[in-house]
Amino acid sequence: MTRDFKEAEHAVLCWLATVGADNRPNVSPKEIYADLDPDRLVIADIASGGSVRNIRANPAVCVSLIDVFLQRGHKIEGTAEVLAPEAPGFAELAAPLLAMTGDAFPIRHVISVSVTRRTPILAPSYLFHPDRSEAELRADAHRTYGVRPLSE
Numbered sequence: 001m002t003r004d005f006k007e008a009e010h011a012v013l014c015w016l017a018t019v020g021a022d023n024r025p026n027v028s029p030k031e032i033y034a035d036l037d038p039d040r041l042v043i044a045d046i047a048s049g050g051s052v053r054n055i056r057a058n059p060a061v062c063v064s065l066i067d068v069f070l071q072r073g074h075k076i077e078g079t080a081e082v083l084a085p086e087a088p089g090f091a092e093l094a095a096p097l098l099a100m101t102g103d104a105f106p107i108r109h110v111i112s113v114s115v116t117r118r119t120p121i122l123a124p125s126y127l128f129h130p131d132r133s134e135a136e137l138r139a140d141a142h143r144t145y146g147v148r149p150l151s152e
C-alpha cells in the first residue's frame, strides 16, 4: 500500500464521472464505495442507472474523492466493469459495500474499477500557503462548514 493510497481515508463521498455512448459526460455522487487497494475501487449501484448504462457503452471512468476537512484527496482514473449478482467475484467485491449498507438498500450491481492512475488533489492552500499546518487547515474547514468536531 502506498502512502498516497489512504490519504483520502476520511472522504465520505466519491464522485463518479462517466461518458455515454453519445459522448455526453455524466457525474454523480456515491456514498457506498470501498477503496479496496491501490488497484481496485468498488462502488455500489443502488440508484445509478445512468452510470451503469454509460460504463457498459464506455468503460473509461474517473472518480474524485476528497477529505473535505483535510482539503485534499485523489483523482482516480480507470476502467470499470459492471458486475451483476450472478457474476463471478460479485460476492467478494460486494461484501465491503454490504457491510456499509446493511439491509438499508439493495445493491443492484457492483461497479468495479480497475485503477490505472491516482493523482493527488490539493486545495490551493497547500500550494499558496505551504507553511499552514493540517490543524489550521482543518480549523478553517470547520469554520467554513459550520461544524464542531466531537473531540474538541
Ligand SMILES: Cc1cc2nc3c(=O)[nH]c(=O)nc-3n(C[C@H](O)[C@H](O)[C@H](O)COP(=O)(O)O)c2cc1C
Binding pocket: 013, 026, 027, 028, 029, 030, 031, 032, 033, 044, 045, 046, 047, 048, 049, 050, 051, 052
Ligand atoms: C449523498 C449521496 C450519496 C449517494 N450514494 C449513492 C451510492 O452509493 N450508490 C448509488 O447508486 N447512488 C447513490 N446516490 C444516488 C445517485 O447519486 C443518484 O441516484 C444519481 O442521480 C445517479 O446518477 P447516475 O444514474 O447518472 O449515476 C447518492 C446520492 C447522494 C446525494
